[in-house]
Amino acid sequence: MILKDICCHFVTFCEATRKLSGHTIRAYKKDLEIFCGHVGEQTKLDAIDRKVLKQFVNQLCETPASMSSNKRRIACVKAMFRWMELEDHIVVNPFHKIEIKLKIPRKLPRNIPNSELTIMIKKARSELGLEATQHYNKAVLSALINAKRDLNKLTTIVVLELLISTGIRVGELVSINEEQIYWHEGRIRILGKGQRERYVFLPDSELIELIKSYLSIKSVTNPDDTTMLVNSRGKPASTQFIRKLIKTLSNKTNINRNITPHMYRHSAACQLLEADVDIRFVQRLLGHHSISTTEIYTHVNDRVLQDKITRAGVRGAIS
Numbered sequence: 001m002i003l004k005d006i007c008c009h010f011v012t013f014c015e016a017t018r019k020l021s022g023h024t025i026r027a028y029k030k031d032l033e034i035f036c037g038h039v040g041e042q043t044k045l046d047a048i049d050r051k052v053l054k055q056f057v058n059q060l061c062e063t064p065a066s067m068s069s070n071k072r073r074i075a076c077v078k079a080m081f082r083w084m085e086l087e088d089h090i091v092v093n094p095f096h097k098i099e100i101k102l103k104i105p106r107k108l109p110r111n112i113p114n115s116e117l118t119i120m121i122k123k124a125r126s127e128l129g130l131e132a133t134q135h136y137n138k139a140v141l142s143a144l145i146n147a148k149r150d151l152n153k154l155t156t157i158v159v160l161e162l163l164i165s166t167g168i169r170v171g172e173l174v175s176i177n178e179e180q181i182y183w184h185e186g187r188i189r190i191l192g193k194g195q196r197e198r199y200v201f202l203p204d205s206e207l208i209e210l211i212k213s214y215l216s217i218k219s220v221t222n223p224d225d226t227t228m229l230v231n232s233r234g235k236p237a238s239t240q241f242i243r244k245l246i247k248t249l250s251n252k253t254n255i256n257r258n259i260t261p262h263m264y265r266h267s268a269a270c271q272l273l274e275a276d277v278d279i280r281f282v283q284r285l286l287g288h289h290s291i292s293t294t295e296i297y298t299h300v301n302d303r304v305l306q307d308k309i310t311r312a313g314v315r316g317a318i319s
Contacts, residue, residue, distance in 0.1 A: 003048070004041035006089060007032040010080045019195050023171065031076040034060075045084070050094050053077075057100055074100060109296060111266040116255050121160055123253050128153040136210035142217055148232040151218060155229060155237065156245045158214050161207055163261060166200035167268030167286050169193075170239045170261035176228040178215060183208065192287040200285060269297040 011028055014020045020028075038056050039048060056077070060070040078095050085093040112120075122132070129144045136157075145151060162173060172190050180189040186208060187199045202208050211228075221234030229237035242261055250259040265286070272282050283294040 001045055001089065002041065003036055003039055003043045003045065006045060006084060007036060007041075007080070010083055013083065021171065021193070027072065028076050031073040032080070034073060035077050045090055048094060050098055053094055053098060109266040109269075110263050111270045112259060112263050116253075116259075117164060117267060119253050119255060120249060120259065121157070124153070124157045124160055124249055127249070127252070128157065130157075136206055136213060138209075138213040138216055141210075141213045145217055145220065148221060151221065151230075152232055152245060154214055154217065155231075156249055158210060158229070159242055159245060159261075160249075160264070161210060163264035164268050164271070165203055165207060167265045167272070168200055169265060169287075170242050172287075173261070174227075174229055174237050174239055174242060178226040178228055181211070181228070183212070190287065194289070196287060196289075198284065198287050266297070269294070273297055 011025065011032070014028060015025055035056065038059055039052060057074060060073060063070070081090070081093050081095050084090045125132070125134075128141075128150065130140070134140055141154060145154065159173065162168065163170075166188070168190060169192070172192055175191065176188060182189070186202045188202065190198050190200055192198060202211070215228065218230050218234075221230055221232060223230045223234040225236065227236035229242070231237055231241050239261075246259055246261060269282055269286060272285070273279065279291065279294055279298070282297070283291050286294065288294045
């Protein structure tokens with residue numbers, strides 16, 4: 001069997017059996033295209049040995065791509081060879097005992113300060129015509145929806161409130177169907193990375209009322225299915241649509257930087273840790289496979305630590 005064919009079989013396996021997300025499948029296809037470009041897509045599998053793989057790794061390290069991208073590409077190829085070994089397409093895995101160490105600099109996540117979170121939600125409410133003290137309810141919100149384009153303004157509010165309250169990924173947000181919302185329990189069932197299920201929680205009755213009102217009001221678009229979020233045409237909201245809503249809103253404020261949905265996820269994690277929620281609970285809420293992923297947020301709140309140390313007044317106590 002040649003490399004091109006086995007790559008196609010592996011991608012099909014990832015789609016049909018592992019049920020990986022569309023984003024992951026696209027990344028795998030790109031990674032395997034790069035591997036085929038180096039090795040040759042007509043190369044027979046038994047011709048790919050340790051030497052070929054080491055040359056591939058060395059070539060990747062010489063490219064201008066980021067270290068994290070190269071690490072992902074190597075991981076993709078390794079996963080394919082592991083699958084080939086399990087499926088008896090190869091007798092010996094050429095990755096066996098190859099030591100590959102790519103050290104990725106750990107970057108602190110970019111979160112949104114509380115002041116900017118307040119600016120964003122206030123701007124979203126004012127764009128729809130909501131007064132500062134008005135609560136979310138169907139009667140008030142329905143009166144403010146004069147055209148389908150106004151629904152996007154309401155969608156923006158729902159998106160901001162859910163992102164900061166739950167910390168879900170934007171891909172998880174647009175995948176929510178109405179049947180995944182458990183109103184009496186105040187929670188939403190999420191299908192996250194690796195098809196792992198978890199629940200996120202709606203912390204108060206006002207947020208529940210906002211979502212219920214939105215689901216009722218969105219009927220003006222004659223939606224195609226039961227996807228929770230829709231665009232002005234009644235089609236399921238895409239991740240690109242959500243990013244555009246947030247970018248459009250941030251451009252109307254005095255915030256001089258690009259705000260993304262993932263920054264809201266970072267902010268949600270920081271808010272919870274600042275409120276002394278146990279890091280294990282935060283890990284579970286965010287759907288992190290490893291606690292080490294959640295621990296990075298403990299390094300973000302240096303300002304909070306500084307404030308607490310200042311208030312402690314240790315020097316004053318001993319002078």
